[in-house]
Amino acid sequence: NAGVTQTPKFQVLKTGQSMTLQCAQDMNHNSMYWYRQDPGMGLRLIYYSASEGTTDKGEVPNGYNVSRLNKREFSLRLESAAPSQTSVYFCASSKEAGPPQETQYFGPGTRLLVL
Amino acid sequence: GEDVEQSLFLSVREGDSSVINCTYTDSSSTYLYWYKQEPGAGLQLLTYIFSNMDMKQDQRLTVLLNKKDKHLSLRIADTQTGDSAIYFCAESRANYGGSQGNLIFGKGTKLSVKP
Numbered sequence: 001n002a003g004v005t006q007t008p009k010f011q012v013l014k015t016g017q018s019m020t021l022q023c024a025q026d027m028n029h030n031s032m033y034w035y036r037q038d039p040g041m042g043l044r045l046i047y048y049s050a051s052e053g054t055t056d057k058g059e060v061p062n063g064y065n066v067s068r069l070n071k072r073e074f075s076l077r078l079e080s081a082a083p084s085q086t087s088v089y090f091c092a093s094s095k096e097a098g099p100p101q102e103t104q105y106f107g108p109g110t111r112l113l114v115l
Numbered sequence: 116g117e118d119v120e121q122s123l124f125l126s127v128r129e130g131d132s133s134v135i136n137c138t139y140t141d142s143s144s145t146y147l148y149w150y151k152q153e154p155g156a157g158l159q160l161l162t163y164i165f166s167n168m169d170m171k172q173d174q175r176l177t178v179l180l181n182k183k184d185k186h187l188s189l190r191i192a193d194t195q196t197g198d199s200a201i202y203f204c205a206e207s208r209a210n211y212g213g214s215q216g217n218l219i220f221g222k223g224t225k226l227s228v229k230p
Binding site: 004040041042043044045048058090092097102103104105106107108109 | 119123145146148150156157158159160163203205207217218219220221222223
């Protein structure tokens with residue numbers, strides 16, 4: 001039982017390049033989330049998927065797209081990377097998107113540097 | 116205000132108790148969480164408390180909740196050097212971004228434990 005896994009662990013991009021961050025969970029959770037963490041900040045929600053087949057914007061969705069490929073996998077795509085997207089990206093999952101089973105479990109993170 | 120607030124730094128000596136404080140904003144939050152982040156790692160769920168509880172104890176961890184003042188604290192007894200990490204408080208804010216169960220994080224408290 002690996003929990004939440006993310007690939008890649010590290011990535012360096014040039015401005016304008018595209019890439020997809022992958023996330024998978026093996027806990028049979030319905031809900032999945034993408035956050036970014038910047039120095040001195042908490043985590044900010046980019047997008048979430050309350051259940052398979054649905055996705056919704058969070059606090060900072062601009063410049064990102066997501067795909068809920070199936071119940072296990074939730075990917076985050078940067079179509080044209082910008083230096084402002086340099087950050088650490090965390091994926092999380094929870095059994096449900098609301099109480100009482102909303103506790104979120106996090107992956108190890110992807111560190112992205114955009115030059 | 117809209118933010119979850121935490122002090123940024125706390126330094127204690129090994130063996131002392133640590134108390135990390137947090138103020139949150141939404142009185143309708145169902146759960147309040149404490150996460151731990153070690154350097155270069157993802158967020159690890161430490162504990163959580165349901166909003167109808169005043170206190171929760173789990174081994175060396177004690178969570179106190181004052182709903183009237185919207186104040187949450189985490190006490191770590193007999194703090195060890197392995198407890199050095201960043202501790203994030205998070206509230207579950209209903210209907211944030213149109214969905215329930217989204218977590219709003221504080222900026223984190225960096226706990227340094229000196230031998």
